[in-house]
Amino acid sequence: MVASSRWRRVAVPAVTAAAALTLTGCLQNPDASGGSAGQAGLGEPEEGDGQVTILGAFGGDEEAQFNASLEEFTAESGIAVNYVSDQDFTNTIQVRVNAGDAPDIGLFPQPGGVFNMAADGQVIPIDEFLDYDALNSSLVPGFLDSARFEGRVYAAPMRMAVKSVVWYPRQAFEEAGWDAEPETLAELDALAEQIEADTGTPPWCIGWQSDQATGWVGTDWVEEYMLRLHGPDVYDDWIFHRIPFDDERVVAAIEAYGDLANKDGNVLGGSTGILNTPFADAMTPAFDDEPGCYLMRQGNFATGFFPAEIQENLDEEIGTFIFPRAEDGYDGQPILGGGDLAASFSYDTDTNEVMRFLTSPEFGGPWAEAGGWLSPHTTFDAERYPDETTRGIAQMAVEADVFRYDGSDVMPREVGSGSFWTGMVNFQNGSQTAQETAEAIESNWPVTDDAAADEEGQDQ
Template identity: 35%
Template sequence: MRNARHRRWTASIVAAAALGLTLSACTGDIAEEEAGDVDCADYESYGTFDGAEVTVAGTILDLEADNLNKSWADFETCTGIDVEYQGSSEFEAQIAVLAEGGNAPDVGIVPQPGLLNRLAGGGWLIPASQAVEDNVDEFWSEDWKTYGTVDGTFYAAPLMASIKGYVWYSPAEFEEKGYEIPKTLDELTTLSETIAAEGDHKPWCVGLESGEATGWPGTDWVEDYMLRLNGPDAYDQWVAHEIPFNDPQVAAAFDAVGGYLKNEDMVNGGIGDVSTQVSEAFQTAGLPILDGECSLHHQASFYETFWNPEGGDDVKVASDGDVFGFLLPPANADDPLSVTGGGEFPVAFRDAEEVEAFRAYLSSDTWANNRVSLGGVISANKGVDPQNASSELLTQSIEILQDPETTFRFDGSDLMPGAVGTDSFWKGIVAWVGGEDTAQVLDTIEGTWPTS
């Protein structure tokens, strides 16, 4: 039955590829080639399995997918479990269809709690084992556990994490021109206006294009401003729809962001006019900073990977390097540190010991340190040594997530119902940047919120 089920899942992926989906097939071959001699002491608790296989799918592609395979190479060697990963840019759109047809992978790496809720509501998910839950209770905060819980049932541990509110810049340009890192949102506005007035280039470069998910980088802007302008309580009320999407507080956040994204004087540095934000891929939008064609780019900590997309080190990410990042500042200099962020959750569609052994490993401090050491990512796992991170910025990011004084809020659109968070909110950003006014866009999004 296992082999027949694997063939059905693989056939579904192949059929998806025939429809034009972008796939990255990263099998255990990479792991096997690079495993070498392994000390299996850290893996004894997971057991040993003869010829077992676990299929995994998610949105992680290319270099990051290669590193994902490397991160569990020793686990494969020591347990005998072959982990087969398939990455697809259409995973989010396809996973519910595959689950409904009985063709889902054993494990799906879900990037949105809202999608996790939908899959749990469909009755397709296997609750997490006690080993997974024990790891989460030891290594993660209660908030993170809540994101993997639906109606009191715990389904998935967190995996990687990101901080969404970084502003990327060139340290050399800041030093040459005497720019200072802004300490408040007003100071950020003043800095942007100063750069615009100098006339060398537009201060901000922005890319909102992401295939079917086009618009999501704009939702990150709004969420950051919603948290900083209105505080965590209002943010939580907005996400839970305890205040409507067209509430004045939400409008204020949109309008503050609009001072940049809808302003021809502010965007789109090195790329074109305001309209080019919608056609410029988020992966490449920050690169004009390297050519001196813009000064500022708002994107998450994971954007570090895109400065060296081939995995090299030509672009140095450091406070004294080619590019670095500062956190979007608070509204007031004495406000507590508040950040938005995201993460992934490995959910299970098959109830089997090897699947839960694999998920227990992914929830451990061993896996988190292994993956962080490979570079380009962070984790909110409290067992991670921040010094294992691949850059100064990522070390700082881990320390921020581990700091009990940090106010952390998960990406709002990822928590909202899919009809809003991954549909009307994304589309609303595109329409808004395209010229629709704030009230019209917010009324439209509010009208899509499910009534039950």
């Protein structure tokens, strides 16, 4: 297919900018006083043609709510937005970009694809058309770093997921008088012990079974502990492989999860139950008249798997609190999450205007009201969320000291959705220790061209 004129005109400057980035390290200083657009010299954008195409992975009701959230903008701006849903987005976007048939905007569910295209100079840095400082000031702290490559940011969030949520049956907690606001991991452990002592029932509901993807729940647990025990800087070093996967701090995080999950009587069904219970059904026993478990750590999307009668009365049936900090670890409250990142492949006035709206606190009102969507902006009008439960989860992110993107979504695919998943299954079923698990994953980390060159140089 023939590339659009807008793509052809920006491709060469984008590649040039990427090459310059390799030489200079960082053309954008996030802490600079002037965070205005156009710092790298692409110049004035060309005039748009009134049409902007967007490719993303979500469809169905989410697609409908996305389009509804654009209606007022398109009516006022006169820009026609054509959203195309593709369930194979990760592969489709790469094929289209390589063929010179890129959409104007891509909505990436993981930052890894953005990094790959940034390395090849195929995506426009956001400081060319957005005010970096203004955007960063309204986002959940740390979110913008999720698309930073070689010191520069290439995509901005338009939807947030919060993973560090602990769910519990509200009525059972209120009747028992248990602590629903533990501030540290030690207090959370004490709460679990109290629940077991009072009821004789395992406190934790954990399920991993997800067909070929079994293991991803375990990676989330390790990421939670990495953030809390060692902080965001070490976490970043880990997910970008600046420290090896078998670093002692990573091993300690895997062991910390194991201390919780493999403690006798702590999880419904024990180790076997964890692997055999579908992740979507993990908390179902908590809604029985006599709950079979009480605590589940899972993302905000978990509500979609709760029984219908629970979803209909969410605020009365469910309570939540943030997975707490480590008392002797990172001095702050981190939060683990994810989200969709908007990246631009065209540099024209219409595309820039749509990007500014998509990544602003004004986007998403109708989607928020319908449920299932969270804004990454601390300044978003929380009254537009449909219930107190959702508002509370959004507030967790607003009040957190730092946000970090799901690490397995950042790591190379061979690890993030490969050996990390299988390694955690091997750890959970007892066939590997934490040390052996970490070593096996490290041995599977792909060797980059730079690393191979370094190794060859050391051998000479």
